[in-house]
Amino acid sequence: AAEKIMVYHAGSLSAPMAKIEALYEAANPGVDVLRESGGSNALARKITDLGGACDVFLSADYLVIEKLLRPAGAEWNALFASNAIVLMYGPKSKYNNEVNAKNWTKVMMRPDVNWGHSEPDADPCGYRSLLVIQLAEKFYGDKGLYERAMKDPKRAVRQKAIELVAMVESGAMDYAFEYKSVAVQHKLDYVQLPPEINLMDPARDKEYSTVSIELSGKEPGTKMKVKGEPIVYGLTIPKTAPNNKGALDFVKFVLDPNGGLKVFQEMGQDIVGPSSYGDGSKIPAEVQKMLKK
Amino acid sequence: MIEIQDLSINLGTFQLNSLSLKVEPGEFFMVVGPSGAGKTILLEAIAGLRPLVQGKITVAGRDITDLPPEKRNVALVYQDYALFPHMSVLHNIEWGLNFVDKPDKKRVNELIGLFRLESLLARSPETLSGGEQQRVSLARALAVKPTLLLLDEPLSALDPSFREELSDYLAEINKAGMTIIMVTHDFGEVLSLGNRVAVITDGTLQQTDDVRTVFKEPANRRVAEFVGMKNLIECDICSNRASVVDYSAIIEIKDGRPERKALLGIRPEDILVSKTCPLSKLNTFRGKAVSLIPRGMVFDVTVQTESRLRLTANVLSSDLVSKNIRAGEECWINFDPESVHIF
Amino acid sequence: MIEIQDLSINLGTFQLNSLSLKVEPGEFFMVVGPSGAGKTILLEAIAGLRPLVQGKITVAGRDITDLPPEKRNVALVYQDYALFPHMSVLHNIEWGLNFVDKPDKKRVNELIGLFRLESLLARSPETLSGGEQQRVSLARALAVKPTLLLLDEPLSALDPSFREELSDYLAEINKAGMTIIMVTHDFGEVLSLGNRVAVITDGTLQQTDDVRTVFKEPANRRVAEFVGMKNLIECDICSNRASVVDYSAIIEIKDGRPERKALLGIRPEDILVSKTCPLSKLNTFRGKAVSLIPRGMVFDVTVQTESRLRLTANVLSSDLVSKNIRAGEECWINFDPESVHIF
Amino acid sequence: MHRSSRESIFMLLMGSFLVIYILWPLVGLFVRADWDLVVSSARDREVTGAIWRSIWTAAVSTGIIAFFGTPLAYFLARKDFRGKAFLEAIIDVPIMIPHTVAGIAVLMAFSPKAPLGSLLVKIGLSPVNSHLGIILACMFVSIPFYVDAVRDGFYGVSPRVEKAARTLGASFPQVFFRISLPLARKGIVSGLIMSWARGVSEFGAVVMMAYHPMVAPTLIYDRFATFGLKYSTPVAVQLIIVCLGMFLVLRLVSAGKRREDMNND
Amino acid sequence: MHRSSRESIFMLLMGSFLVIYILWPLVGLFVRADWDLVVSSARDREVTGAIWRSIWTAAVSTGIIAFFGTPLAYFLARKDFRGKAFLEAIIDVPIMIPHTVAGIAVLMAFSPKAPLGSLLVKIGLSPVNSHLGIILACMFVSIPFYVDAVRDGFYGVSPRVEKAARTLGASFPQVFFRISLPLARKGIVSGLIMSWARGVSEFGAVVMMAYHPMVAPTLIYDRFATFGLKYSTPVAVQLIIVCLGMFLVLRLVSAGKRREDMNND
Ligand SMILES: Nc1ncnc2c1ncn2[C@@H]1O[C@H](COP(=O)(O)OP(=O)(O)OP(=O)(O)O)[C@@H](O)[C@H]1O
Ligand SMILES: Nc1ncnc2c1ncn2[C@@H]1O[C@H](COP(=O)(O)OP(=O)(O)OP(=O)(O)O)[C@@H](O)[C@H]1O
Numbered sequence A: 001a002a003e004k005i006m007v008y009h010a011g012s013l014s015a016p017m018a019k020i021e022a023l024y025e026a027a028n029p030g031v032d033v034l035r036e037s038g039g040s041n042a043l044a045r046k047i048t049d050l051g052g053a054c055d056v057f058l059s060a061d062y063l064v065i066e067k068l069l070r071p072a073g074a075e076w077n078a079l080f081a082s083n084a085i086v087l088m089y090g091p092k093s094k095y096n097n098e099v100n101a102k103n104w105t106k107v108m109m110r111p112d113v114n115w116g117h118s119e120p121d122a123d124p125c126g127y128r129s130l131l132v133i134q135l136a137e138k139f140y141g142d143k144g145l146y147e148r149a150m151k152d153p154k155r156a157v158r159q160k161a162i163e164l165v166a167m168v169e170s171g172a173m174d175y176a177f178e179y180k181s182v183a184v185q186h187k188l189d190y191v192q193l194p195p196e197i198n199l200m201d202p203a204r205d206k207e208y209s210t211v212s213i214e215l216s217g218k219e220p221g222t223k224m225k226v227k228g229e230p231i232v233y234g235l236t237i238p239k240t241a242p243n244n245k246g247a248l249d250f251v252k253f254v255l256d257p258n259g260g261l262k263v264f265q266e267m268g269q270d271i272v273g274p275s276s277y278g279d280g281s282k283i284p285a286e287v288q289k290m291l292k293k
Numbered sequence B, C: 001m002i003e004i005q006d007l008s009i010n011l012g013t014f015q016l017n018s019l020s021l022k023v024e025p026g027e028f029f030m031v032v033g034p035s036g037a038g039k040t041i042l043l044e045a046i047a048g049l050r051p052l053v054q055g056k057i058t059v060a061g062r063d064i065t066d067l068p069p070e071k072r073n074v075a076l077v078y079q080d081y082a083l084f085p086h087m088s089v090l091h092n093i094e095w096g097l098n099f100v101d102k103p104d105k106k107r108v109n110e111l112i113g114l115f116r117l118e119s120l121l122a123r124s125p126e127t128l129s130g131g132e133q134q135r136v137s138l139a140r141a142l143a144v145k146p147t148l149l150l151l152d153e154p155l156s157a158l159d160p161s162f163r164e165e166l167s168d169y170l171a172e173i174n175k176a177g178m179t180i181i182m183v184t185h186d187f188g189e190v191l192s193l194g195n196r197v198a199v200i201t202d203g204t205l206q207q208t209d210d211v212r213t214v215f216k217e218p219a220n221r222r223v224a225e226f227v228g229m230k231n232l233i234e235c236d237i238c239s240n241r242a243s244v245v246d247y248s249a250i251i252e253i254k255d256g257r258p259e260r261k262a263l264l265g266i267r268p269e270d271i272l273v274s275k276t277c278p279l280s281k282l283n284t285f286r287g288k289a290v291s292l293i294p295r296g297m298v299f300d301v302t303v304q305t306e307s308r309l310r311l312t313a314n315v316l317s318s319d320l321v322s323k324n325i326r327a328g329e330e331c332w333i334n335f336d337p338e339s340v341h342i343f
Numbered sequence D, E: 001m002h003r004s005s006r007e008s009i010f011m012l013l014m015g016s017f018l019v020i021y022i023l024w025p026l027v028g029l030f031v032r033a034d035w036d037l038v039v040s041s042a043r044d045r046e047v048t049g050a051i052w053r054s055i056w057t058a059a060v061s062t063g064i065i066a067f068f069g070t071p072l073a074y075f076l077a078r079k080d081f082r083g084k085a086f087l088e089a090i091i092d093v094p095i096m097i098p099h100t101v102a103g104i105a106v107l108m109a110f111s112p113k114a115p116l117g118s119l120l121v122k123i124g125l126s127p128v129n130s131h132l133g134i135i136l137a138c139m140f141v142s143i144p145f146y147v148d149a150v151r152d153g154f155y156g157v158s159p160r161v162e163k164a165a166r167t168l169g170a171s172f173p174q175v176f177f178r179i180s181l182p183l184a185r186k187g188i189v190s191g192l193i194m195s196w197a198r199g200v201s202e203f204g205a206v207v208m209m210a211y212h213p214m215v216a217p218t219l220i221y222d223r224f225a226t227f228g229l230k231y232s233t234p235v236a237v238q239l240i241i242v243c244l245g246m247f248l249v250l251r252l253v254s255a256g257k258r259r260e261d262m263n264n265d
């Protein structure tokens, strides 16, 4: 039987990962890459709580690996790409002919406009959307924007990106905060937000961290504070990986500037690093070689 | 009461053919016919449960052809009872009262007593015996006091003494004014209860007449055979004599008639069988008893005469012994010219 | 053939009480009883379809009490036919042949002809008339040539001439060796077909006897009432005279008996009614015809004698006219001491 | 007697495979559940709220289906016509549509931009992110289960019995409500249970129409993704216990008192 | 005649609400679909493979359920006993369990770490990420639909007819297969359709056991996540067309030729 590499990845990476799979399989005949996409949190839970067989895990937020996998489930965490939050809209969205990077906050808050984002607790994209609004309040000097937005009855929270896309396509929602790569993949229009607020630029780390949000903690009822940070994707090989050798090889391909990283770039994401987050001592040597210090 | 004009029903392999019928108010009207003749379907049509191909049904001059069943005030007791399986016996019987202007609870109690259903009231119909189901079904229909009661073999599953009691009750309510149309296979019931009777065979109405007339003077061969006129003989008639075709026998008939070929019938109970030559010489034949078949209280005695006539007579079981008639032995038969029916 | 010992069945509100019965091979055995007596349940028990509380059933000496129904070689014709609704008439009839060693297709064709089912073969049972269903059900059971045939009112939905034909056929196959146990409400059938008869009332076997004996000499009052012995009189008996309790009448009986109180019964067909005083003075009473109720071919004539006896006699409808008997008028009754049954 | 019970035992043995197949994972769920959390979550407003919401939205959806679906089922059971098989096939389609697709299809039909959805919005109803949205999604996935079960129930009602009832003076609706409906009771109860339970369980389609207000499956998923299995299982366990109780009551009511006569047959 | 047809029309009108409720979103899906893609995806090996896999795994699961569930359904229809309502309630539980929970429960029961799962692994079967896993998940969610429908079907079979068959020389199994089963035909067909279709549609539970090999719902989800609605809808449309065809055949077969006698009643 063919060698199998099980890859769990965030839904927002579906398109690039499909391409990477094809490239990798072409380069390594006899290897079958099996991708499973879903919410980053849910996938991590599947690995930890349900014994899901996973060789490589790529998360939309490196913090998911930190929070849920390390140190029990995985030993290292490699950052490799960034993404931006955009305001996605579709052909049926109201005012889609006048919205732009300057007026989007006003358009969004118009009384006849539905907008939404994904669930902050379940999906990193969700809380990042809220942070973007907070940053926008400062950036545009629009006092009280965040509070008004939170109280806006037309705000809808959705579980995952998938449903936001479906809603925007069907016209049930006019605007949704979403990763840029997702908007690109689904060929939907989007408002490109200024780098000061779109959480894309790793260099603006400081600016982003001026805002924060309360999220659910480790168990229901508890809270924890999350600060604004650039959107950085992380990957790791879980300890339980059935095919560690194949996993290493695949990770190398993903981190190869002429391999995976190139694909991410083509599909609307920027490359970060690649570099190790936190304690990098357990990173296998082969992978270590591909990382920037 | 009810007048049916030109009623036709089509069920693919079976047709009821333009049947016309008139039942007088207060009449006890019987419907008989062979199995599969269309009796049940006729009752269903009257109740408004079968789509008609054509025809008109009027009650007291009012056209009810297109009236829904519940507006006809006609209750039908089905041959297979059609009880409501999810209700107790009592609720079955009382059910129709829900749709009646002035429900008569007293009557329900009377019916329960009369039909001896007291001990069954709480039971589910599925646990009842055949006869019990039949009684419940009849009581249920009577409870609503319909103006027209349609009964499809309503006493067939009852024992004789019960049947007698309920016959008497039906006769009584009929006297009290209820019009009844009843399908039955029991000629005893036809004779004892019925005013007039309709004979249906194969979807066609053959005869409607007074009950006794149908038995004595059936309209045609089919009816004759059906009502048990077993002796049917092809004859050449000339004045008041009929010579049996192909045989040498001559049969005397009552009135003079023009010469013609005809069918002639004699009911078996009208033929007397005796061991010795009877006094009357009219229609007296000597022969041999070829078979004796028990039919309850009577025997069917078939006699082959010397003139090669083959006639069947009914002899009371008790008479058979006292008259000393035995199979294979010689005997005499004799019948009145009055009892010879000519078609 | 079949011996039932001490059979008991419990259905909650109804019990069949330790019933014992023996049917000889080749016998045509009748079971009669009022509605709800337990006849159907008895047949089901014999067929192995009802759990027994106690009892033993042996066939030809072999204990079959715990044998499943299909191993008993007993076919049951249900009162409500129980045809297979998903099969054509033909498949219904042929169905049992699947489980028979040597299926006899020829017989199936014979049965179809005999039961006049030719034109119905492709039909679904749900579209059949009541009588048609009954014929199919009977043919289906006969097709498997059971060693014991259980019939539950198998002819009740048929017209008289068909019924006669099929009775003859049943008599014929019984003569050819098939043992038959048949439940019926038709005393005519009991008399003409049956060898012996069992009378059941309320789950209890009352009498098992030769068919004629049961009618003439019922075992007790319940059986007497059931078999239509309408004249039941409480008497003080002394030698060969019975003096009616409370009345002044004396009835002559056949043999001398010790002095005692007893019940005395006379069948209505054994009582002669005449307008004029009959020749015999034995058991002759003068009275008044108080009611004349038609019962098919006969009338129930109830006479109130001068000695205040009230007796019911059967008079042939034709005799009623010839003898000139009218309600309310004077008449004489007379009966043979032989026909007086003492319990 | 022993004979027939031997056969019953055989059938029960065969069937027990499936019963165990259902019970095994359920028992696993119950055993693994942290019962302190089950107890405490029983007091958690969010949990009880979501379970209650699941129950009533599925009940409303079942009610609407029953209102329109019962006549449809009767019609299908009583009439035969060209294209009936096609109609029945159409009715069954929602069973086989993947739930997400069902959700998308319903969302597209009822989105405020679509004709139907805008109509609803115009009369002041919001078809998405609302209880209405949950009900709309539940209805779509539940319809076939109700209609199929009830139609099969009506097949078992004898038209003769209905006719006899007509001749006793009852009109068509009276016969329908007092005879046909009660006689199809078993099928109707099965239909109600299936339709309602199917609505309670729905996640994929409901989540397309409304993540908030949260129904139980959404909450369970949310808890799973946010806090892990430890915190989602207690909610699931609670939902199962509540629904099991409701099933039990419904079955007991519908079984009625047939006990005695059945075992005698 | 017009009377009864007036009533039918009323019932059909009521029912058509539900039919339209089902058709509207479906038609929307079909209209929006890019038919060039539908046609080309009909030649896409991955699509046809996933659809075929959905069909056969659901069929195998239905087969197993039918094998064990038919005796169970018969038993439930014929016997009455203490605790029957409880047993029936247990059997219905999988209907109301959110699919993800169902998937988690089945996964935990059959994970290679659990006793049952390790047993399967020992005999060389892999319960996760395999066809077996898909079948195991489908079974769990489908059992109640089959058992309920078939049990209701058996309720309609007269015990008298079965008894009459016994006296004609047929043994219990012969009567069961030749009389009871064919007479419960409508219920069985409904049960088969529901159980099979439910299996085809399952995503939440199946995806827990096996994302790969991909069944149609997983593929549709994957396509949607990767390429968007434009590329997922054609797969859904194809799946619907194929299943609709299969329903049609099943219903036509089960309807038989009752046409004539029905409309005369
Ligand atoms: N739905 C139907 N389709 C075709 N033929 C039918 C249908 N219903 C009844 N028939 C036929 O119509 C004929 C008349 O049926 P009906 O029930 O009226 O007979 P019947 O005179 O009542 O007979 P019985 O005395 O046996 O009850 C029968 O031959 C029967 O087979
Ligand atoms: N399942 C049951 N539970 C309770 N009682 C029952 C059940 N089945 C039958 N019975 C009762 O048992 C008695 C005998 O029934 P059975 O059917 O044997 O009567 P039957 O003698 O055949 O009467 P019929 O001549 O009316 O057919 C009836 O009173 C009936 O109500």
Ligand SMILES: [Mg+2]
Pocket (backbone or CB within 6 Å): B039, B040, B041, B079, B152, C129, C130, C131
């Ligand atoms: Mg009839």
Ligand SMILES: [Mg+2]
Pocket (backbone or CB within 6 Å): B129, B130, B131, C039, C040, C041, C079, C152
């Ligand atoms: Mg009986």
